[in-house]
Amino acid sequence: MAQKSPAKNKKAAPRSPLALWEKGPGGRLLTNDAGCHAWVEEKDFRRVIAGGLGAKDPLLKRLSAGGFVRERMDFDGLADRWRTLNAHLGQGPGLHILVLTLRCNHKCLYCQSSAAGEGAKKTDMDLKTALKSVDFAFSSPNPAITIEFQGGEPLLNWNVLKAAVKRARQKAASSGKELKLALVSNFSLMTEEKARFLLAHEVSICTSLDGPAGLHNNNRIFAGGNSHAATVRWIKYFQEKYKKQAPEYRVFKPGALLTVSKHSLPRHREIIDEYARLGLEDIFVRPLAPIGYARELWGKIGYTPEEFSAFYGRCLDYIISLNRRGVVLREKMASMMLEKILNATEPGYLDARCPCGAAIGQIAYNHNGDLYTCDEGRMVGWEGDDIFRVGNVFRDSLRKIVSSPAARACVVASNLEAQPECSRCAYKPFCGVCPVYNYEAQGSLWGNMRSNGRCSLSKGVFGAIFARLKRPADRKILESWVAKK
Amino acid sequence: MMKQQNIKELVFETAVYSKEAVDLAAYVFSGRCGVKVLPGRSGARVRLTGGDGLDGLAGELANEALNQQCRIDLAKKNSKLAGMIVTKALLSACGGKNPGIRGGK
Amino acid sequence: MRPETLVFKEERRLATKTVSVKVDLKKYSLDAARYAAYAVSGEAFVFIGTAGKGSVAVALTPKSGAPGPRLKARFIAELEDEALREAVSDNNRELREFLTLKALSPEKRAAAVPDSGLTPEQEKELADLISQVEKEIKEDVRGAAADPLGVTSTWEDKYGAKKPRKK
Numbered sequence: 001m002a003q004k005s006p007a008k009n010k011k012a013a014p015r016s017p018l019a020l021w022e023k024g025p026g027g028r029l030l031t032n033d034a035g036c037h038a039w040v041e042e043k044d045f046r047r048v049i050a051g052g053l054g055a056k057d058p059l060l061k062r063l064s065a066g067g068f069v070r071e072r073m074d075f076d077g078l079a080d081r082w083r084t085l086n087a088h089l090g091q092g093p094g095l096h097i098l099v100l101t102l103r104c105n106h107k108c109l110y111c112q113s114s115a116a117g118e119g120a121k122k123t124d125m126d127l128k129t130a131l132k133s134v135d136f137a138f139s140s141p142n143p144a145i146t147i148e149f150q151g152g153e154p155l156l157n158w159n160v161l162k163a164a165v166k167r168a169r170q171k172a173a174s175s176g177k178e179l180k181l182a183l184v185s186n187f188s189l190m191t192e193e194k195a196r197f198l199l200a201h202e203v204s205i206c207t208s209l210d211g212p213a214g215l216h217n218n219n220r221i222f223a224g225g226n227s228h229a230a231t232v233r234w235i236k237y238f239q240e241k242y243k244k245q246a247p248e249y250r251v252f253k254p255g256a257l258l259t260v261s262k263h264s265l266p267r268h269r270e271i272i273d274e275y276a277r278l279g280l281e282d283i284f285v286r287p288l289a290p291i292g293y294a295r296e297l298w299g300k301i302g303y304t305p306e307e308f309s310a311f312y313g314r315c316l317d318y319i320i321s322l323n324r325r326g327v328v329l330r331e332k333m334a335s336m337m338l339e340k341i342l343n344a345t346e347p348g349y350l351d352a353r354c355p356c357g358a359a360i361g362q363i364a365y366n367h368n369g370d371l372y373t374c375d376e377g378r379m380v381g382w383e384g385d386d387i388f389r390v391g392n393v394f395r396d397s398l399r400k401i402v403s404s405p406a407a408r409a410c411v412v413a414s415n416l417e418a419q420p421e422c423s424r425c426a427y428k429p430f431c432g433v434c435p436v437y438n439y440e441a442q443g444s445l446w447g448n449m450r451s452n453g454r455c456s457l458s459k460g461v462f463g464a465i466f467a468r469l470k471r472p473a474d475r476k477i478l479e480s481w482v483a484k485k
Numbered sequence: 486m487m488k489q490q491n492i493k494e495l496v497f498e499t500a501v502y503s504k505e506a507v508d509l510a511a512y513v514f515s516g517r518c519g520v521k522v523l524p525g526r527s528g529a530r531v532r533l534t535g536g537d538g539l540d541g542l543a544g545e546l547a548n549e550a551l552n553q554q555c556r557i558d559l560a561k562k563n564s565k566l567a568g569m570i571v572t573k574a575l576l577s578a579c580g581g582k583n584p585g586i587r588g589g590k
Numbered sequence: 591m592r593p594e595t596l597v598f599k600e601e602r603r604l605a606t607k608t609v610s611v612k613v614d615l616k617k618y619s620l621d622a623a624r625y626a627a628y629a630v631s632g633e634a635f636v637f638i639g640t641a642g643k644g645s646v647a648v649a650l651t652p653k654s655g656a657p658g659p660r661l662k663a664r665f666i667a668e669l670e671d672e673a674l675r676e677a678v679s680d681n682n683r684e685l686r687e688f689l690t691l692k693a694l695s696p697e698k699r700a701a702a703v704p705d706s707g708l709t710p711e712q713e714k715e716l717a718d719l720i721s722q723v724e725k726e727i728k729e730d731v732r733g734a735a736a737d738p739l740g741v742t743s744t745w746e747d748k749y750g751a752k753k754p755r756k757k
Contacts, residue, residue: 015681016677016678016681016682017678017682018682018685018686018689019678033686033689033690034689049674049678075688075689075692078689079689079692079693080693082689082690082693083693083694086570086693088574089570089573089574089577089694090573090577091577091578092577092578092579092580093578140580141577141578141579141580354570355570355571355574359578360574360575360577360578361578398579398580399579399580402575402578402579403575403579407575408575411571411574411575412571415567415570415571417563417566417567417570418556418559418560418563418567419556419559420552420555420556420558420559420625420628421628423559423563424625424675442513443513443514443516443517444509444513446552446553446556448548448549448552448631450548450552450628450629450631450632451545451548451631451632456632495637498638498639498640500640500646501620501624501638501639501640501646502638543635544635544651544653545635547635547636547637548628548631548635548636551624551627551628551631551636551638552628552631554624555624555625555628558621558624558625562679562680562683565687566683566686566687566690569687569690569691569694570690573694
């Protein structure tokens with residue numbers, strides 16, 4: 001970033017820099033609204049914050065580059081960084097989650113989607129609702145639309161899924177919008193015929209993989225057989241297809257998500273080794289949230305934020321060590337945060353942005369056409385509290401949805417500039433709060449961050465990432481995860 | 486401290502806690518125990534009624550009142566900045582005039 | 591039946607785990623005192639009350655584990671930190687608003703020179719190289735081999751300068 005020369009008016013007192021800080025071992029991490037960061041030792045901190053860096057100060061060049069010297073701020077450069085870091089502010093809802101059914105043939109211990117049994121067909125989205133939902137998604141002002149098919153198990157409503165996929169492709173062609181289609185499935189009902197259809201229509205595939213068979217099957221109970229075996233079988237299938245590609249359409253790499261339960265905590269190496277063994281290049285170490293079924297079973301499957309943070313740190317270290325040995329594997333949460341920290345780019349992760357994506361970034365379409373701020377908000381609705389319902393796909397326009405009281409309340413409550421803890425936090429440029437979590441765990445959309453488990457957990461994750469960024473050898477590997485190609 | 490069965494009262498001095506903060510805290514806790522806000526000489530009186538654990542709940546309610554007060558304090562200073570962000574976010578989502586910000590996925 | 595009244599003054603006497611810290615409002619703002627108290631509210635129940643003219647007293651009751659003196663020390667550290675944050679924030683409020691507004695409403699700037707993707711040194715090197723090659727091309731073109739019909743040569747080059755007649 002071009003630096004401006006110091007102010008000519010020598011009478012002006014030094015001004016404190018625009019900075020937030022977090023105390024760490026041996027010093028402080030500084031950040032600013034533009035997402036720049038720098039470490040200073042404790043002995044230098046007071047001088048830096050007082051704006052007392054002279055022309056020959058060894059810290060001047062480094063801190064000026066990050067916008068931490070008041071007299072040398074590149075306003076254009078900082079504003080540009082702020083803009084790209086917060087690019088989501090200029091876009092409408094991009095992610096549209098179609099919950100095709102609440103039926104599921106698994107009974108995962110931590111299920112947050114409030115899945116119903118296979119026989120509960122009244123929770124299937126009908127064709128009319130699905131097509132209307134697709135059309136509704138395309139009414140978003142966002143030039144890029146992602147439609148994600150979820151459930152329950154969406155393959156249980158296969159015909160409607162197929163119709164929705166075809167409709168979406170037609171709409172994309174006629175509207176000129178960029179379209180991504182994604183399926184989140186446990187793979188137990190996947191067949192060759194279904195796979196061919198999904199591949200031909202460029203639907204990217206994602207599943208859950210909780211580790212080696214024993215751990216995975218313990219978490220994800222499948223009465224019809226071995227959940228892990230089905231998952232692995234189809235991961236390999238789609239990987240083969242990816243390697244071969246096809247002239248008529250693009251094939252995407254299959255993805256897998258890890259949900260961390262209490263049972264996962266002592267087994268980080270086995271879990272990561274399983275991902276590496278299968279050639280998966282990304283592992284998303286996702287924490288549980290006390291929403292849906294998970295809340296009822298929290299005593300059996302939950303953990304403290306400190307326990308998760310420690311687990312996350314162990315995972316990150318192990319993944320970095322595998323990288324050193326030539327294994328291609330990235331931790332997804334870290335990758336997304338590194339996009340923000342190193343590249344000042346918005347990665348499209350709706351759970352960590354300001355304001356959160358509730359209705360303005362994503363919409364969840366329930367099987368009956370009701371629309372919710374997000375999938376978690378839909379789960380709260382399933383439990384009997386419709387506070388996060390923003391409208392209905394047949395009765396309401398997008399404008400009405402986005403300006404509904406629930407949407408506006410979530411936007412205001414998740415604005416980090418209005419949160420006492422967040423507004424001061426060094427991780428603010430990269431973080432976000434979840435009004436649904438706050439409501440479920442603490443009884444209000446605002447929550448109370450000082451005793452908020454999600455906040456503690458997020459701080460633990462950021463602490464782990466920044467600690468490794470401080471080590472040159474680890475930093476090199478982390479930078480490679482988000483290097484611009 | 487004379488402890489009457491299942492009743493606890495807190496007095497939030499007006500010089501420190503605004504009525505708005507106390508009312509909001511009371512509302513947040515209204516689902517967890519009986520909560521009533523009454524006028525008092527030096528400040529709002531909050532009476533809690535309920536079963537076991539009332540001591541802990543009273544402490545948490547006091548913390549919530551402080552949380553709300555800090556949020557009110559912050560709003561006095563940050564409202565312009567916070568407002569810019571919320572306005573932009575809602576306007577864009579509605580398809581309002583976009584001065585050309587691109588980017589993201 | 592008289593309800594139990596938990597007023598701040600009573601609590602210090604009655605709750606033995608509670609520690610109290612008096613904050614001078616001439617030295618620290620009330621906002622700073624409130625936020626510092628909030629900062630420790632993860633580990634303690636916090637209650638603030640007036641303590642004479644120009645002071646407040648912050649009562650900290652550990653939720654579990656943390657001993658009172660450690661909590662008190664933490665609160666004092668948070669108070670110092672918050673005073674600094676408050677000063678930095680006040681100092682920078684307008685600047686932050688300016689930057690945010692600037693970011694949200696980009697100005698139309700003069701068209702930038704297209705970025706070649708090279709460093710200044712590399713650009714200079716390339717310019718020198720281009721210049722050298724152009725020179726070589728010119729020299730090649732002037733040579734007879736490049737101009738067998740001599741069309742690029744002047745009459746004088748071909749036949750010599752015209753000599754003046756002798757008188």
